[in-house]
Amino acid sequence: MKKAAALHIRAVTEHKARIVQEILNDLPKWFGIPASIAAYAQEAEVLPMFACSAPDGTTIGFLSLKPTSEFAVEIHLMGVKESWHRGIGRALITAAKVHAASQDARL
Numbered sequence: 396m397k398k399a400a401a402l403h404i405r406a407v408t409e410h411k412a413r414i415v416q417e418i419l420n421d422l423p424k425w426f427g428i429p430a431s432i433a434a435y436a437q438e439a440e441v442l443p444m445f446a447c448s449a450p451d452g453t454t455i456g457f458l459s460l461k462p463t464s465e466f467a468v469e470i471h472l473m474g475v476k477e478s479w480h481r482g483i484g485r486a487l488i489t490a491a492k493v494h495a496a497s498q499d500a501r502l
Contacts, residue, residue, distance in 0.1 A: 402483065404490045407444040407457065412436035414446055414457050418474040426474070435472055442471055445490045447483050455479045458487040460495065467502040468495040 407414060415436040419426040426432055439459045447456040456475035460468050470491065475483040 402450070402455075402486065403448045404445055404486055405448070406490075406494070407446045411439040411442075411444050411457075411459070414444075414454050415439045415459070415472070415474070417454065418457055418476060421476045422474055424477075439472070443468075443494060445487055445494070447475070447479075447487055449479070456483045456487060458484075458491055460491055462498075462500070464502075466500055468498070468500045 413436075416432055419432045419435060426435075439457075443460040443462075445458050446454050449455050456473070456479060458473040459471040461471035462468050468491075470488070473484060473487060475487075
């Protein structure tokens with residue numbers, strides 16, 4: 396576990412599949428099936444996504460959202476490199492909540 400100081404959360408509009416593949420490949424205990432990782436990466440290209448970067452600019456986590464109705468959004472997928480667990484996920488969820496509220500999602 397590393398400290399969460401000086402991390403940067405941003406909306407992602409490019410290279411979503413690459414980010415998903417990189418992070419999920421770092422999580423073989425949870426995501427160990429290459430075909431599933433490829434499918435998640437492909438799906439991420441069209442979904443709203445947020446990423447967290449370490450102070451050196453390395454992407455260490457992401458969260459993608461899936462709108463399910465005009466007023467509802469769910470977390471489609473989230474991954475944080477194992478060495479950065481504890482706190483990054485909460486920061487990504489906070490960014491997702493802000494985004495969902497800005498889109499008038501109530502759920």
